[in-house]
Amino acid sequence: MSRASLSVVSDAVTVRVPAKVNLYLGVGPLRDDGYHDLVTVFQALSLYDDVRLSPATELRVATTGEGATDVPADGTNLAALAVTEVARRAGRTPKVAIDVTKRIPVAGGMAGGSADAAGALVGADKLWGLELERPELSEIAAGLGSDVPFALHGGTALGTGRGEQLMPILARGQFHWVLAMSKSGLSTPAVYRELDRLRESRSDSDIVVERPDALMAALTSGDPSVVAPLLRNDLQPAALSLQPALRRTLRAGVDAGALNGIVSGSGPTCVFLCADEASAVDVAAELSGAGVARAVRTANGPVPGARVVTE
Numbered sequence: 212m213s214r215a216s217l218s219v220v221s222d223a224v225t226v227r228v229p230a231k232v233n234l235y236l237g238v239g240p241l242r243d244d245g246y247h248d249l250v251t252v253f254q255a256l257s258l259y260d261d262v263r264l265s266p267a268t269e270l271r272v273a274t275t276g277e278g279a280t281d282v283p284a285d286g287t288n289l290a291a292l293a294v295t296e297v298a299r300r301a302g303r304t305p306k307v308a309i310d311v312t313k314r315i316p317v318a319g320g321m322a323g324g325s326a327d328a329a330g331a332l333v334g335a336d337k338l339w340g341l342e343l344e345r346p347e348l349s350e351i352a353a354g355l356g357s358d359v360p361f362a363l364h365g366g367t368a369l370g371t372g373r374g375e376q377l378m379p380i381l382a383r384g385q386f387h388w389v390l391a392m393s394k395s396g397l398s399t400p401a402v403y404r405e406l407d408r409l410r411e412s413r414s415d416s417d418i419v420v421e422r423p424d425a426l427m428a429a430l431t432s433g434d435p436s437v438v439a440p441l442l443r444n445d446l447q448p449a450a451l452s453l454q455p456a457l458r459r460t461l462r463a464g465v466d467a468g469a470l471n472g473i474v475s476g477s478g479p480t481c482v483f484l485c486a487d488e489a490s491a492v493d494v495a496a497e498l499s500g501a502g503v504a505r506a507v508r509t510a511n512g513p514v515p516g517a518r519v520v521t522e
């Protein structure tokens with residue numbers, strides 16, 4: 212672990228971390244280690260969890276906000292695991308109170324737990340004045356979950372491996388999204404298992420994951436009407452198989468005027484790309500009235516990854 216010679220220890224730190232959507236999610240065959248090789252395009256959206264770290268007599272974690280009661284309040288919380296790992300590497304005891312304000316839906320396919328882990332990593336680094344290098348933070352992040360490195364990184368990025376190897380993508384301008392949150396969550400491993408079940412009749416060599424070159428070129432153009440038809444998620448059939456009502460949600464968003472809609476990652480949140488901000492507001496209003504979602508929000512992207520907002 213590298214440390215700055217002059218380190219500053221803060222009293223309390225708040226880190227703001229974005230949700231993600233996968234604009235493209237190509238899933239390869241099941242690997243021997245239980246993961247799938249992915250080719251994915253991530254985009255960070257302006258829906259944030261806040262992770263506050265302050266010195267305490269022991270490690271504790273409390274969550275308020277969206278879905279807080281479904282989040283573990285013990286050492287298995289991803290934010291607590293992140294702080295524990297940074298402390299282990301720094302040779303410290305993790306005497307920290309972690310307070311998470313959730314806005315990202317729990318088990319919603321928008322990497323909320325991963326966001327909290329990334330926030331806790333950046334927060335612990337700041338709180339203890341460690342000044343860890345980016346590569347080391349990314350390595351710790353990848354050990355905590357496949358989506359955690361992107362929550363650190365933010366922006367728009369190509370993810371490969373199990374999703375943890377990132378390369379920035381140039382995306383011009385801002386894209387306007389409507390998010391439809393589902394009444395119940397979906398477990399990520401269960402959705403991958405369902406995809407494997409749906410693919411049972413296919414041999415591994417039949418499952419080919421293509422590079423999203425057309426999408427990447429469309430993102431550079433910044434034109435949402437060019438990007439929209441190129442959105443693709445290989446996990447969508449599995450999420451729809453587990454929650455068939457999502458078909459209605461997807462239809463309702465397009466009927467309301469969105470350019471296109473897909474399930475976000477492992478779902479069940481459905482995300483709709485709109486022509487501009489005014490269209491997103493209209494689509495959100497209509498979707499709210501249609502009663503196909505627990506909650507509807509607008510968001511824009513890309514936005515930066517985990518960043519300290521108070522010192």
Ligand SMILES: C[C@](O)(CO)[C@H](O)COP(=O)(O)OP(=O)(O)OC[C@H]1O[C@@H](n2ccc(N)nc2=O)[C@H](O)[C@@H]1O
Nearest residue numbers: 245246247249356357358359373374399400403476477
């Ligand atoms: C669906 C996505 O959100 C798309 O970005 C991610 O692939 C999921 O990332 P995550 O929630 O950080 O997932 P992890 O905590 O790393 O893995 C949870 C479980 O998801 C499945 N998993 C995850 C990533 C991957 N490339 N292949 C998989 O099969 C595995 O069953 C794994 O045990």
Ligand SMILES: Nc1ncnc2c1ncn2[C@@H]1O[C@H](COP(=O)(O)OP(=O)(O)OP(=O)(O)O)[C@@H](O)[C@H]1O
Nearest residue numbers: 288289317318319320321322323324325327358399
């Ligand atoms: N800080 C946390 N916030 C949310 N869930 C957490 C957290 N720590 C642990 N968990 C557990 O992780 C599970 C998955 O939650 P999460 O909100 O990360 O799902 P997700 O957004 O669908 O994940 P992804 O999009 O990365 O696949 C939850 O059911 C919860 O039990």
